[in-house]
Amino acid sequence: MKKNIYKVIAIFLVLFTASCTKDWLEIPEEGLIPKEDFYKTNEDNLQALAAIYDMIQVANAQDWSSIYHIKTVLSDEARAGGSDDGDQPEYHEFDDFKFTPNNTKIKDIWERLYYAVFRANVVIENVGEAPNSDVVKAEAYALRAYLYFELVNLFDEVPLVLKELLPAEYSMEVSTNEVIYAQIEADLKMAITGLPEKGDQDPWRVAKGFANAMMGKALIFQNKHAAAIPYLETVSGYSLANDFSEVLKKSTEYGDESLFEIGYVNSEGWNWSNFNIWDRGREQENNIHWILCGPREGFFNDSDTTYVAGKRPGIIMPMFQGWGALPPTLKMYNSFDPADPRRLATLLSNDELAAPEYNVSLRARQVIDGELENIPTGSFQHEGAGVLRLKYGTWKDEGGLGNSDEPGLNMGTNLRIMRYAEVLLLKAEAYVIAGGDAASAIQELHDRAGILDVVADVDMEMIEKERIAELSYEGHRFYDLIRWGKGSELSRDGTTFSEKYSKLPIPQSELDANSKLIQNKYWR
Numbered sequence: 001m002k003k004n005i006y007k008v009i010a011i012f013l014v015l016f017t018a019s020c021t022k023d024w025l026e027i028p029e030e031g032l033i034p035k036e037d038f039y040k041t042n043e044d045n046l047q048a049l050a051a052i053y054d055m056i057q058v059a060n061a062q063d064w065s066s067i068y069h070i071k072t073v074l075s076d077e078a079r080a081g082g083s084d085d086g087d088q089p090e091y092h093e094f095d096d097f098k099f100t101p102n103n104t105k106i107k108d109i110w111e112r113l114y115y116a117v118f119r120a121n122v123v124i125e126n127v128g129e130a131p132n133s134d135v136v137k138a139e140a141y142a143l144r145a146y147l148y149f150e151l152v153n154l155f156d157e158v159p160l161v162l163k164e165l166l167p168a169e170y171s172m173e174v175s176t177n178e179v180i181y182a183q184i185e186a187d188l189k190m191a192i193t194g195l196p197e198k199g200d201q202d203p204w205r206v207a208k209g210f211a212n213a214m215m216g217k218a219l220i221f222q223n224k225h226a227a228a229i230p231y232l233e234t235v236s237g238y239s240l241a242n243d244f245s246e247v248l249k250k251s252t253e254y255g256d257e258s259l260f261e262i263g264y265v266n267s268e269g270w271n272w273s274n275f276n277i278w279d280r281g282r283e284q285e286n287n288i289h290w291i292l293c294g295p296r297e298g299f300f301n302d303s304d305t306t307y308v309a310g311k312r313p314g315i316i317m318p319m320f321q322g323w324g325a326l327p328p329t330l331k332m333y334n335s336f337d338p339a340d341p342r343r344l345a346t347l348l349s350n351d352e353l354a355a356p357e358y359n360v361s362l363r364a365r366q367v368i369d370g371e372l373e374n375i376p377t378g379s380f381q382h383e384g385a386g387v388l389r390l391k392y393g394t395w396k397d398e399g400g401l402g403n404s405d406e407p408g409l410n411m412g413t414n415l416r417i418m419r420y421a422e423v424l425l426l427k428a429e430a431y432v433i434a435g436g437d438a439a440s441a442i443q444e445l446h447d448r449a450g451i452l453d454v455v456a457d458v459d460m461e462m463i464e465k466e467r468i469a470e471l472s473y474e475g476h477r478f479y480d481l482i483r484w485g486k487g488s489e490l491s492r493d494g495t496t497f498s499e500k501y502s503k504l505p506i507p508q509s510e511l512d513a514n515s516k517l518i519q520n521k522y523w524r
Contacts, residue, residue: 039126045136048123052143053204055116057262060415061287063277064088065108067150068415068475069289069326074501075477076490078326079383081296087382088325095383097490097501101508101523110507113151114161120144121163138194142211145187146260146417149218152180153479156503156520171516181222188215198237203254209235210259213423220426221483226434232427235259238420240448245345248391248416248474250398259418266400266412275409286400290411294322294394295362299381303354303361305374317358320394320408328473329492330385335468341450342469350386362386391473421445421470429463438463445470460484 038044060068072078073094080095082088093099099106123140127133151158160175160183175183191211201207212231219228239256241247247257254261264287277288302315328347336343344352353360363386364378380386392413400410424441431438438458445466446455467480481489482502490497505523518524 035126039133040129042130042132045123045127045130045132048119048127049136049139049205052116052119052123052140053262055112055119056143056147057264057285059109059112059116060262061264061289062108062112063288064091064292065105065112066289067109067113067154069293070094070105070109070504071475071478072326072473074490075481076329076492077332077472077477078328078389079492081324081327081381081383083296083324084382087323091325096495097497099501099504101505101511101519103507106504107507107509110155110510113147117144117147117151117161118164120147121161125163134194135196138191138211139206141187142191142195142206142214145184145191145211145214145218148180148184148187149214149221152177152184153221153482154504155506156522158506159514159517171514173516174518174520181218184218185215188212188218198259203258204263206260207237209237209423210418213259213418213426216423216426216430217418220430221479223433225430228426228430229434229436232423232430235420235423238423240420240424240444242448244342244449245390247419247421248413249395250413253414257420258416259420259423261417261419262415264412264414266398266407266410267402268410269400269402269405270409271404271406272409275406286410286412287415288409288411289325290392290413291320291322291394291399291408293326293389293392294320294324294408295388296324296327296381296384297321299324299362299364299384301361301363301365301376303359303375304356313356313359315358315360316356317353317360318396320396320399322394322408324381324384326389327381327384328387328389330387331492332468332472333385333387335465335472337465337469339451340469346389346391346469346472348388348390350380350388353388360388362388389473416474422476425463425467425470428458428466429460432458432460432463442466 039048060066069091073080073091080088080092085092090099090103090105093103120140120143124137124144127136148160157174157176158180159172160180161172162183188211192208192215195201195206195208195211198207198209212234216228216232219225219231238259241252241255241257246252252258265285268285270284270286277284300315300321302313305312333347333349336346348358350362353362361376362380362384363376365372365376366378394408394411395413396407398411398413399407401407424444428438428441430436439455442458442462443455446453464480464484467476481487487497487499487502500522503520503522506517506519511517511519
């Protein structure tokens with residue numbers, strides 16, 4: 001099964017309607033399957049399982065709401081960008097630390113994470129007859145653990161829902177962090193017991209290695225570094241891709257380095273005539289946020305306009321222009337060791353982009369004497385620092401390629417949730433704190449990057465630098481700074497970070513709907 005496995009039938013609508021309809025209203029609906037007739041075959045189970053992945057896909061890509069996008073703009077890696085502060089203003093609220101419980105993007109991701117939890121609960125409660133039931137249930141446990149890891153790190157204490165709820169049970173109190181993490185650990189133990197190794201699992205599905213790595217990560221986030229080491233050491237069957245610059249591209253999708261990634265496709269054939277993200281967002285299966293974050297039109301020009309043999313060279317960099325969200329910060333560019341080859345595969349400055357192999361300028365062309373100037377000397381885009389992000393870039397060969405496609409509306413780049421490089425970094429961090437050989441894990445990353453040194457002493461300062469070099473722009477940085485007690489580093493451009501912004505507030509709509517729910521301690 002390929003990435004479009006996430007297109008599933010409306011199983012969960014069936015579950016609701018089957019339980020709520022009065023006898024005298026029961027009218028057979030074509031295409032719907034009663035709950036009691038489902039979960040009988042391997043294919044039934046896979047469809048139900050794929051629905052969990054589907055909602056994680058939605059949580060990162062539907063309309064303009066994305067967990068990945070929110071975590072990145074909250075970090076010091078990027079600004080909100082766009083055309084001005086009125087372009088996606090709720091993302092600017094995150095950027096400026098002015099968001100509130102009424103921010104609709106917070107509401108969206110809360111709902112979508114809990115939709116995914118619901119689907120995981122349905123699978124855990126209902127599979128059982130088919131030959132693949134044990135593996136599918138173990139997989140649902142792993143995914144539920146991941147979902148609660150996101151919830152507790154985004155929102156702090158949240159309701160812990162572990163079954164399909166009756167209407168009378170919809171109002172729930174929050175559980176403590178300790179209780180939530182205990183459940184995450186319990187779910188992962190179930191997953192570790194039941195999941196196969198990577199080589200014995202479909203590549204789009206998580207395997208035992210992810211469950212072990214996720215357990216190690218959850219323990220480290222609780223400062224239980226010694227307890228994390230056995231789980232991280234158990235992760236096997238994975239290796240680093242040969243080329244760091246390819247780790248987030250199509251060539252390495254579901255490859256040896258991937259523990260968990262969410263698939264998107266570039267084959268839907270969307271264009272400006274048939275594309276409607278608001279009404280049909282769930283159908284689209286591509287990630288609109290990739291083109292949203294592409295270099296902004298008007299600020300992605302050819303740099304050297306010298307004519308050669310009567311032809312202007314034009315832009316060589318094979319990227320689509322986009323709408324300029326998440327422009328990288330100069331701070332992140334300067335956080336790299338200039339000699340680290342990973343920086344050149346992550347970020348390029350305007351001066352570097354002027355090289356003939358790119359021929360790009362991030363400056364606007366000014367109008368001089370009524371004519372656009374040849375060599376751009378104008379400003380950078382709104383909140384831009386003259387830096388281009390290559391990771392999750394709008395690469396032309398990852399967009400739709402059909403004759404009638406609008407390629408940027410068909411970006412198929414997968415979102416990597418966890419890759420083996422993170423396992424090595426978690427292992428090194430655990431050894432730094434608890435004692436052990438941290439150097440060998442860092443050495444493995446340096447060898448892949450082509451850094452010709454021998455790693456000796458490793459401390460937390462090196463771990464932080466390595467996580468920037470290896471994992472920046474992959475959705476980790478905000479959580480890292482918060483868990484390390486370094487939230488103050490998120491202050492920028494006159495905006496001061498305070499502890500309140502360590503977590504998102506529980507959405508006001510949820511507080512209004514749930515009489516037992518109280519706001520988290522950061523926002524009371």
